[in-house]
Amino acid sequence: MPDRPSQPMMPSVILETERLRLRAFVDSDIDDVYLIQADPDSQRWVPLPWPGAPYTRADAERWCRENGPALRTSGGGQHWAATERDTGRLVGAFGLLRTDWQAMATELGYTLAPWARGLGYATEAAVAVSLWAIDQGFQRVELKAATANTASRRVAERSGFTFEGIERSAIPLHSGRADLACYSLIPADLER
Known part of the structure; x- marks a missing residue:
C-alpha cells in the first residue's frame, strides 16, 4: 500500500509592514495575550477557550507555548503575534487556520488588543498575511465575521476581500449562536 503523503507545513516566517512586525509567540507575550483574549469585546466575538468558559492566564500560556506553534507544525495553518515595530508592544494575534491543502484555501482569523483598536493595525496585518498566503500559492483566503461585528467586517472590506454571503447560525458565541458574514x-x- 502506498504511503500517504505527509501533511504540508507553512514555513516559519516573520512578516513586516510599515508599522508592524508579525512573528511567533513567545513567553513574554503571555500577559498581553491574556489581556487581549480576556477583554470583554474580544470575548464577545471570539469565545475562547470555548463558549461559556472564561479565558484564563493558563489558556494564554498554552496558546503561546503549545497551541499556537502546534497549528503550524500540524499543517493546520500559522499564527503570528503582531507587534508595533517601534515599541515591540503586542497589538494582536493574526493567523491562518482551517487550511485545506488540496484546495489551497485557508481562513484568516485575528484578535486585536483593546489598546490597538481604531488605528488601522487590523487592516494592515490582514493585508500582509493574506498577500503572504497568496504568494505561497493559496488560491483562496477566507475571512468570516459575525454579522453584527461591524469592525471586523470593515477590516475585510478595507483589505480587499469580497463579500460572498451569510452562513446562518454558523458560530457559537458566549451569548448564543450567530450568523457569519463570509468574505x-x-x-x-x-x-484589479
Whole structure:
C-alpha cells in the first residue's frame, strides 16, 4: 500500500509592514495575550477557550507555548503575534487556520488588543498575511465575521476581500449562536 503523503507545513516566517512586525509567540507575550483574549469585546466575538468558559492566564500560556506553534507544525495553518515595530508592544494575534491543502484555501482569523483598536493595525496585518498566503500559492483566503461585528467586517472590506454571503447560525458565541458574514480574497482580486 502506498504511503500517504505527509501533511504540508507553512514555513516559519516573520512578516513586516510599515508599522508592524508579525512573528511567533513567545513567553513574554503571555500577559498581553491574556489581556487581549480576556477583554470583554474580544470575548464577545471570539469565545475562547470555548463558549461559556472564561479565558484564563493558563489558556494564554498554552496558546503561546503549545497551541499556537502546534497549528503550524500540524499543517493546520500559522499564527503570528503582531507587534508595533517601534515599541515591540503586542497589538494582536493574526493567523491562518482551517487550511485545506488540496484546495489551497485557508481562513484568516485575528484578535486585536483593546489598546490597538481604531488605528488601522487590523487592516494592515490582514493585508500582509493574506498577500503572504497568496504568494505561497493559496488560491483562496477566507475571512468570516459575525454579522453584527461591524469592525471586523470593515477590516475585510478595507483589505480587499469580497463579500460572498451569510452562513446562518454558523458560530457559537458566549451569548448564543450567530450568523457569519463570509468574505474571500483570490489571486485574481489582486489584479484589479
